[in-house]
Amino acid sequence: MRISVIGCGYLGTVHASAMAALGHDVIGIDVDDHKIGELAQAGPPFFEPGLPEILTSATATGLLRFSTDLADAAGAGVHFVAVGTPQTRGTDAADLRYVDAAIESLLPHLAPGALVVARAPCLSARRRASPPASQSARPNTATSRAWRAAGWRYQGLGRP
Numbered sequence: 839m840r841i842s843v844i845g846c847g848y849l850g851t852v853h854a855s856a857m858a859a860l861g862h863d864v865i866g867i868d869v870d871d872h873k874i875g876e877l878a879q880a881g882p883p884f885f886e887p888g889l890p891e892i893l894t895s896a897t898a899t900g901l902l903r904f905s906t907d908l909a910d911a912a913g914a915g916v917h918f919v920a921v922g923t924p925q926t927r928g929t930d931a932a933d934l935r936y937v938d939a940a941i942e943s944l945l946p947h948l949a950p951g952a953l954v955v956a957r958a959p960c961l962s963a964r965r966r967a968s969p970p971a972s973q974s975a976r977p978n979t980a981t982s983r984a985w986r987a988a989g990w991r992y993q994g995l996g997r998p
């Protein structure tokens with residue numbers, strides 16, 4: 839299956855790599871061109887056991903690619919949104935502005951029937967995944983709230 843992962847931080851990079859290791863055709867997207875440059879060279883910008891090896895093999899086969907251009911996510915059947923959700927200053931609530939921005943930018947590139955999965959601890963991402971009235975394609979939406987400890991993210995995704 840063709841998959842996109844929007845946001846290639848700790849969670850997104852591991853998620854994209856694990857999906858490619860399972861045989862999916864994965865495009866990882868991030869707004870940080872330095873990070874995307876490192877990932878395209880199979881160099882994760884953080885430590886995670888097993889990740890450098892899977893990045894190297896998955897990028898070599900072509901099953902895992904990285905881009906800063908959201909248009910490269912077009913055609914994917916499932917889009918995982920894994921951008922940051924920092925705590926809002928002075929409250930316990932998650933700041934959803936990055937989730938909102940990523941989903942709004944993704945809408946023009948969605949194919950009919952595509953599934954948008956917010957990999958964030960915020961159910962309201964479902965609301966933001968609804969397209970503008972002018973858009974005929976209405977994406978299916980879901981959220982995934984699984985948490986993995988640092989050092990165990992790849993193992994957890996590879997063996998759910």
Ligand SMILES: NC(=O)c1ccc[n+]([C@@H]2O[C@H](COP(=O)([O-])OP(=O)(O)OC[C@H]3O[C@@H](n4cnc5c(N)ncnc54)[C@H](O)[C@@H]3O)[C@@H](O)[C@H]2O)c1
Pocket residue numbers: 844845846847848849850867868869870873920921922923936939940943957958959983984985986987988991
């Ligand atoms: N870190 C974990 O182990 C973990 C586990 C489960 C869930 N989560 C959730 O996953 C989400 C991401 O967490 P993280 O730790 O990977 O965050 P992170 O800050 O490491 O990575 C977020 C990435 O999103 C990118 N980004 C921001 N806006 C973007 C946009 N519009 N388009 C594309 N890329 C964009 C940033 O450049 C950054 O690289 C959060 O909601 C977090 O709560 C994290």
